[in-house]
Amino acid sequence: MKLCIHLHKSRKGGNARTPSCTSTYIIKVPISKGKMMMNQKTFRFNHEWTTIFYPERPSGFSILLVGGERHYIHEKTNFWMEHPGKRQMVDHLLGKGYTLFATNLGAHWGKEGASDTLAELYAHFIRHEIVNDKIHLLAEGTGALLLESLCMHLDGKIRSIAMVDPELSLLKRYEKEKENKFFHKKFMKEISHAYNMETADAANWLKGRHDCRIPEEIPVLLMHVINSYEKNLKAHYQHIASTHPHFDINYITPEKRYSIPYQMNSFFKRHEKQL
Numbered sequence: 001m002k003l004c005i006h007l008h009k010s011r012k013g014g015n016a017r018t019p020s021c022t023s024t025y026i027i028k029v030p031i032s033k034g035k036m037m038m039n040q041k042t043f044r045f046n047h048e049w050t051t052i053f054y055p056e057r058p059s060g061f062s063i064l065l066v067g068g069e070r071h072y073i074h075e076k077t078n079f080w081m082e083h084p085g086k087r088q089m090v091d092h093l094l095g096k097g098y099t100l101f102a103t104n105l106g107a108h109w110g111k112e113g114a115s116d117t118l119a120e121l122y123a124h125f126i127r128h129e130i131v132n133d134k135i136h137l138l139a140e141g142t143g144a145l146l147l148e149s150l151c152m153h154l155d156g157k158i159r160s161i162a163m164v165d166p167e168l169s170l171l172k173r174y175e176k177e178k179e180n181k182f183f184h185k186k187f188m189k190e191i192s193h194a195y196n197m198e199t200a201d202a203a204n205w206l207k208g209r210h211d212c213r214i215p216e217e218i219p220v221l222l223m224h225v226i227n228s229y230e231k232n233l234k235a236h237y238q239h240i241a242s243t244h245p246h247f248d249i250n251y252i253t254p255e256k257r258y259s260i261p262y263q264m265n266s267f268f269k270r271h272e273k274q275l
Contacts, residue, residue, distance in 0.1 A: 042075065045124065046117055049073040050103040051080075052125070053090060059097025061159075061272055062131045064122065066150070068142030068167070069107035069190075078102075085257060092261035098136075098268070101125050109194040110145030110170060110212075118146065119153035132275060134159045136268050142167045148212050160219045160271040162264050168212040168240055174203070176231075211240055219246040221267040225257050 039054035051073055065071070071079045080086045080102065093100060103121050108114035126133050136159050139147055144166030151158060167173055170191070177187040191206065192199040214220055222237060234251070241247040250263060 040081075042073075042078075045103055045121055048104040048117070049075055049078075050121065051078055051101065052129070053080075053094055053100040055094040055097050055099060057097055058099060058131075060130075060132050061097070061136065061268070062099040062101065062125070062129070063093060063136045063138050063268070064118065064125075065100055065102035066118065066137055066139040066143035066146055067102065067105060068109075068140070068145075070141060071102070071105070071143065073102060073104040085260075088258065089261040089264070093265065096265050099129060099131055105143070105146075107142075107190045107194060108146065109142060109191055110149075111194045112149055115146045115149040115153055118150055122154060122157070133157060134275075136271070137161045138164075138264065139166055140164045144168055144212060145170065147214055151215050151218060158218055160221070160268060161214060162267055163220070163222045164260060165224055166212075166222060169236070170209045171206055171211075172236060174206045214244060214247075216245055219267075219271055220244060220248065221263070222247070222249045223252055223260055223263060224249065225252050225254055225260075227254075 039056075041052045041054070043050055065080065067079065073079070080090050080100075090100060101121070103117065105114045105117070122135070125131075134157055135154075137147065137150070139161065140163070144163050145168070147161060147163075173187070174191075177184040188199050188202050191197075191202050195202075195205070197205060220241075222241070224233070224237060227233075237249055241249055248267075252259065
């Protein structure tokens with residue numbers, strides 16, 4: 001596999017309120033046995049590595065990828081390219097003409113600062129790319145914890161939201177992690193760090209958190225890969241869906257997870273009739 005990297009100079013400076021961009025790389029990576037090339041731009045935005053995936057034949061629509069602690073983006077690699085299932089998803093969506101973009105958020109656990117960063121990234125992306133200003137969101141895992149605040153930041157600019165095995169409740173996650181002492185300790189430490197509080201205060205704070213709420217006018221598709229080790233997750237998803245008029249859930253067996261990108265594309269297309 002050939003990797004072509006070209007370094008471009010860009011402006012430096014800025015702070016959390018004034019987004020900054022440095023070190024841009026244009027990377028071309030073969031897709032599907034060399035039949036097409038992926039154009040990928042990687043740069044620093046607000047001090048974090050950020051990437052944009054460009055389709056060969058743009059449709060004019062774009063998708064913001066919202067991840068969590070697992071969805072790393074580094075200078076020359078990222079989770080979306082390295083994980084086989086995510087790579088398949090990115091390839092498929094690029095093949096349908098979508099421009100995809102994402103930034104490194106780390107273990108944010110839904111903190112407001114992470115959604116602020118995504119809102120600033122959206123503004124930067126729309127200013128510099130030739131795309132429709134109403135975007136789709138694709139959230140995985142703990143990335144879904146940012147959806148409520150992100151929807152407020154991007155009011156009127158979100159077409160639809162697709163989620164894959166989302167984390168929609170910090171309280172539910174807290175209750176789950178209590179089952180394992182090691183993971184519980186790690187979780188409480190990360191929550192305390194993310195929300196700038198003492199670890200001893202985190203438990204009471206978590207008990208007061210509500211489930212993620214998505215505005216009723218935004219259509220939602222939740223795709224859940226069934227896992228026999230999970231307890232009451234299906235009921236939890238159904239409860240959240242029952243409070244939203246445009247919320248669909250698709251349950252997928254592990255051997256059928258390859259169908260996820262196809263379901264996403266069909267869902268997104270249904271919400272592109274109005275520009």
